[in-house]
Amino acid sequence: GIQKETHIKEQSYETNVKDVDLQQIQARVDKINIDGLCRTKNDIVEDCIRDLFNAKDFQQVLLKAHKARVNLDELGCFKNIGVYIDTSKGANATNDGLEVTFDVKEHKRLTGGISTQVGNNEGSVLIGLRTPNILGRGEKVQIEYSRGSKRTSNFNLSFIKPFSGKNRPSLRTSILQAHSEWPNSGYKQLDRSLQLDFGFYSATLLKHNLQWEGTIRDLSTLSRTTSFEVREQSGSALKSAIRYMMSVDLRDDVIFPNTGSLIQVTSELAGLGGNIGFFKNEVLLQDNYSLFEDIVFQASxxxxxxxAISKEKKVTIADRCYIGGPLSIRGFEMRGIGPHSDSDSLGSNAFWAAGFHLFTPLPFRPGQGGFGELFRTHLFLNAGNVGDLSLGNGL
Incomplete structure (x- = not known):
């Protein structure tokens, strides 16, 4: 017999991968579609996407489409935003023309939820309710109530109105009530406030806030052992203040950043009415460096x-400076550093605190890719001081 042998040769295919310079691909946007609009007005959406028509190549189309999506998301009107790019079709289509479609899904008229949060050395429950986009241009009313494990409680009713423009201005009006207890200083505090806030961006990540706040404040002793220096400040007071805040956040993550810096500057002038008067400045600097994979060094x-701005207006114990505790100097109690009277912290007019931190994943990486990513091993070295500082005559 004749035995036939079949030989199968494996063919190798070489895939040629070429880098494509998107800037060399001529493109323009002929048409923009918005699918899913119901309550939202056309004019505020047009302000967010208009810059797409200025794109001259395909790379600019991608970048400007992403920026338009970010602008739409910042309106707070939409739950989901999808972006689709296709070649332009129709009688008015150009040779290099593209058609960009934004597929949006608006928020419900009423949303809310219950959540927990940890901050300021205590845990709290937060209940929120909001009505987004009530007038069709990103306006919203929100109500928030929180209750802390250390008898703190906060209520906040706010109306937020965004405006169109490249600086992304917004106006916020709030009615607030905040109750807090400070056992390390021997007093409790109840604030009822009206606040006006105007915010805008002078650059992509450079945010400014101008605020006016009027507050009726009630200070009272926390126990019968409260020191006399704290007792003499008990009672009601009226505070009227203007505040300027500037922040630049270049971090890649708010909770566990790997790289990037944070700068926050706050200046407050109280005394435009009422019997509380002072000038206060605070600054926070933070920088993060990724040393190795998942190992981050942070300096702060x-x-x-x-x-004080005059002898007629007072600076209360609630407006002074304090350090100590996990948010400033670890290893000390909250407000544990500085002048005391009968174990009550009195605060001072100046402070500083610095720290070096090393964050690494948990040993052996339990829960890697899941719940374990919410925890870090933390090594730290911190230092600081608080005291009364005189910068010149009359201060």
Whole structure:
């Protein structure tokens, strides 16, 4: 017999991968579609996407489409935003023309939820309710109530109105009530406030806030052993203040950043009415460096100074500077550093605190890729001081 052998040769295919310079691909946007609009007005959406028509190549189309999506998301009107790019079709289509479609899904008229959060050395429950996009241009009303494990409680009713423009201005009006207890200083505090806030961006990540706040404040002793220096400040007071805040956040993550810096500067002038008067400045600096994979070194510095503006207006114990505790100097109790009277912390007019931190994953990486990613091993070295500082005559 004749035995036939079949030989199968494996063919190798070489895939040629070429880098494509998107800037060399001529493109323009002929048409923009918005699918899913119901309550939202056309004019505020057009302001967010208009810059797409200025794209001259395919790379600019991608970048400007992403920026338009970010602008739409910042309106707070939409739950989901999808972006689709296709070649332009129709009688008015150009040779290099593209058609960009934004597929949006608006928020419900009423949303809310219950959540827990940890901050300021205590845990709290937060209940929120909001009505997004009530007038069709990103306006919203929100109500928030929180209750802390250390008898703190906060209520906040706010109306937020965004405006169109490249600086992304917004106006916020709030009615607030905040109750807090400070056992390390021997007093409890109840604030009822009206606040007006105007915010805008002078650059992509450089945010400014101008605020006016009027507050009726009630200070009272926490126990019968409260020191006399704290008792003499008990009672009601009226505070009227203007505040300027500037922040630049270049971090890649708010909770566990790997790289990037944070700068926050706050200046407050109280005394435009009422019987409380002071000038207060605070600064916070933070920088993060990724040493190795998932190992981050962080350096931070905070400082502040408060001074009286006249003899007729007072600086209360609630407006002074404090350090100590996990948010400033670890290893000390909350407000544990500085002048005391009968174990009650009195605060001072100046402080500084600095720290070096090393964050690494948990040993052996339990829960890697899941719940374990919410925890880090933390090594730290911190230092600081608080005291009364005189910068010149009359201060």
């Amino acid at each position: 510095l905070m400082a502040g100074y408060v001074s």
